[in-house]
Amino acid sequence: MARTAQTLGAAQVRKAEPTLLKAAETMDPGQFLGVAKNFEHQVDGQAALAEANRAHERRYLRIGQPVDGLVRIDGLLDAEGGAIARTTLEPYAKPTKGDERTPGQRLADGLVTQCRRGAGQGHPDGAGPRPQLIINATLDTLAGIDGAPAGQLEWGGTVPAETVRRLACDGALSRITGLGELEWEITHAARSIPPATRRALVARDHHCVFPGCDRPPPWCDGHHLIHWADDGPTKLDNLGLVCGPHHRKVHEEGWKLRRENDGRWIATPPKLTVIARARTG
């Protein structure tokens, strides 16, 4: 009420004091703020508009440079922008069965998934153009050979070889470029799953094939069970639909994914010794 008095002048608020006090007694602060803002709008619509415009002017978004493998994003959105962002990202915040991610991690993954969908928005099965990520990598990195250099991202920062392999796995997302004489070979090797194959993949798998996960096709990549860089064909038998977080599990976190003859998918965690080593190391 004091803040409303500052905006409208004490006299205006005094007139409505009994009604406002009554509301304040029965509501939590958040609800009462809505009542106060409504009152401000009724008394002085122009001032309320000016305040909203001032708030809108303060909007910004900053995307930092990678430091220690992390990019800081911070910003302010006006109330409408915030509501749109929340409505858009909320579906991704829902945990799936066995989901170990924190709510914050799920929202972060949601933001990335949503940005990846980008231009592919119009394609309900997730086929079609998506924002391209340009990565510079040697053929050794792509082949996963020990001692190969890291992949270089176009916007700065490096990614491990296994991440290069994941990004190349569904080439609709990435374009891998090599160095010098290797460039032709790598650039032409990076392939995307043809739209017809992608449609067949969606028709067979319906959603992410990781046991317990039901994330829809637009959130999914086509994962090569045997990577194409290791001569795995881009054919239905060698592909599985996996969502972003599970695609990462298979590549960077060492899970094994396979399809049984009866069509069931089995995901096996990395060997316990590997986990133990990671914990002590």
Ligand SMILES: [Zn+2]
């Ligand atoms: Zn993959």
Ligand SMILES: [Zn+2]
């Ligand atoms: Zn999944």
